[in-house]
Amino acid sequence: MKRLLLIATPLLLLLTACNKQPIVRPPVDESEWLRKERGIVVASDFGCTSFVIETNRGYALLRMWGGSAPFMGTTLYGNFSSWGVKTVYNRTEGYLMTVDVQDYWLSYWQAMDGMAWNCGGMFPGKANNGSTLGVDSTSTSSK
Numbered sequence: 001m002k003r004l005l006l007i008a009t010p011l012l013l014l015l016t017a018c019n020k021q022p023i024v025r026p027p028v029d030e031s032e033w034l035r036k037e038r039g040i041v042v043a044s045d046f047g048c049t050s051f052v053i054e055t056n057r058g059y060a061l062l063r064m065w066g067g068s069a070p071f072m073g074t075t076l077y078g079n080f081s082s083w084g085v086k087t088v089y090n091r092t093e094g095y096l097m098t099v100d101v102q103d104y105w106l107s108y109w110q111a112m113d114g115m116a117w118n119c120g121g122m123f124p125g126k127a128n129n130g131s132t133l134g135v136d137s138t139s140t141s142s143k
Contacts, residue, residue, distance in 0.1 A: 025095045033077040033089035041074040043112065048119035050102070052111040055080050058104070059111035063118065065098040080104055 039053035039060060051069040053060050053076060060080045070076070070090060078088030078099075085100050103114055 028089060028094065028096060030089075030091070033091070036077045036089075037080050039076045039078075039080050041070050041072050041076065043115055044069045044072050045115075045119055048115075050115055050118040052115055053080065055104075057081060059106045059108055060104040061102045061106065061111050061114040061118070063100045063102055065100060067097065070097075
């Protein structure tokens with residue numbers, strides 16, 4: 001009985017001390033952010049902090065600071081037309097995040113190349129169709 005009490009008491013204290021608190025983020029003034037440049041995430045990888053957004057002026061290559069990259073289709077607002085660390089508004093999820101704009105005003109393929117470079121190999125997005133470059137599977141060689 002004493003052993004049961006010695007085991008049950010700390011366990012009971014541990015379980016009663018744990019409670020789940022929701023993450024409370026400060027409110028964001030959307031009217032200020034919606035006047036800035038809009039970008040839609042078009043390439044994102046779970047294992048990499050870099051991602052690509054499409055803006056009115058082309059594509060931009062961004063890297064997350066403290067967190068994981070947003071999902072494809074996420075709408076962001078901020079200044080994407082200059083280099084550097086910036087705070088942007090993630091309107092899809094409703095919070096502010098810090099990103100590093102590494103390059104901007106790129107073509108789609110330039111942005112995908114930058115993503116592949118930052119993620120350490122061929123990015124598994126639309127730029128990689130799985131085929132071997134330089135090999136035509138329809139041609140046959142005859143001797």
